[in-house]
Amino acid sequence: MPEKGNFAVLLRWWRAQRGLSQLALAGRAGISQRHLSFLELGRAQPSRDMVGQIADALDVPLRQQNVLLVAAGFAPEWRETELGAPEFAAVNGALDYMMAQQEPYPAVVVDRHWNLLRANNGAVRLVEFLVGPLAPSTKVNLADALVAPGVLKPFLTNWPEVVRYFIHSVEADAAADGTKEAAALLVRLRGYEGVREAVARAPPPPSAPVLPMHFRKGNTSLKLFTTIATLGTPRDITSQELRIESFFPSDIDTAEILRGWAVDQRSAKT
Numbered sequence: 001m002p003e004k005g006n007f008a009v010l011l012r013w014w015r016a017q018r019g020l021s022q023l024a025l026a027g028r029a030g031i032s033q034r035h036l037s038f039l040e041l042g043r044a045q046p047s048r049d050m051v052g053q054i055a056d057a058l059d060v061p062l063r064q065q066n067v068l069l070v071a072a073g074f075a076p077e078w079r080e081t082e083l084g085a086p087e088f089a090a091v092n093g094a095l096d097y098m099m100a101q102q103e104p105y106p107a108v109v110v111d112r113h114w115n116l117l118r119a120n121n122g123a124v125r126l127v128e129f130l131v132g133p134l135a136p137s138t139k140v141n142l143a144d145a146l147v148a149p150g151v152l153k154p155f156l157t158n159w160p161e162v163v164r165y166f167i168h169s170v171e172a173d174a175a176a177d178g179t180k181e182a183a184a185l186l187v188r189l190r191g192y193e194g195v196r197e198a199v200a201r202a203p204p205p206p207s208a209p210v211l212p213m214h215f216r217k218g219n220t221s222l223k224l225f226t227t228i229a230t231l232g233t234p235r236d237i238t239s240q241e242l243r244i245e246s247f248f249p250s251d252i253d254t255a256e257i258l259r260g261w262a263v264d265q266r267s268a269k270t
Contacts, residue, residue: 001064001178007051007072008042014058014068015040017178028057048074061177063237080237083117091231091239098229102246104262106224112177112241113185114143123247125261130155130217142245143170147189157214160198165211167199212250222257223250 001013015025022040026033030053038044039054046054051072055065066076081087099107099120106123110116116139119127127134131151134140145151146166153159170189174182189195212223224247234240249255 001067001180005071006042007046007068008040010068010071011054012040014060014178017175018058020058025054025057029054030057046072048072052077059176061237062234062240064178066237078235078237081239083238083242087236088238091242095242095244098244098246104259105249106247106258108142108245110142110243110245112173112243113181114141116140116142117242121265122258122262125258125265126222126247129220129261130215143185143189147192147195149193152215155215155217157216158211160194160201161204161211162213163195163198164201164203167195208250210250220257222254224248224254225250 001017002009005013015022018025020028022036023033026036029036031050035044036054039046039050048069051069051074052065055068060068062078063080066078069076083092095109095118099109099118102120102122104122104125106126107120108116108123109118143166146156147153147163156162167186167189170182170186174186190199210225212225215222215224227246227248229244229246231239231242249258
């Protein structure tokens, strides 16, 4: 998204980003095409409600809706609250419950740019097995950890296939939110060794309903697939950008290994 621009400039950019004609967007927003044309040309100024109406029709994320409001001359509407704030007590309780329910399998909470915010014991055990323990203050970006040459790549036997799908998902994120941070993440990931070749490679014929991540270290083989959950009806930037990624075993052997690690950890504490 343009870093600077009035409402008309940003409106044209978002409509082009969504691949909509003026007529299609006008229909979604419930306004006339003539009115939309005047807004895009700067010949008419939107009301605060009109900005929200058009932003909803364009599926603009809350963070970027604030940008549109400011560009139209209004104060931002959506807050970005710290995850640890009292207002997030119920959300944090739900996150803790989901992470605990996922045990002994891994689960993590990340923001929209894949910065790690929280991990359950299953995730910690997996990371410690693959790369060793991390210092408590270590900042982790899961996108970098997956794509960069020296972290997970040496243990991921099907790294090209996994990265191919992952890069496509990051491309979709960058197109959806239009932020310079998402664009910078995509540029950084594409710059890592082997990424462009992996993306250009034709996908293999499907052999399963989902593509597992196949980790191998020594004689231990782990096959995992993931699900990603988001919070419904978010009314805060932070809550909209949270993602809960849960890892599930793709075979019985992987399930038994993950359960065994959990039993060993409990035994070590007693």
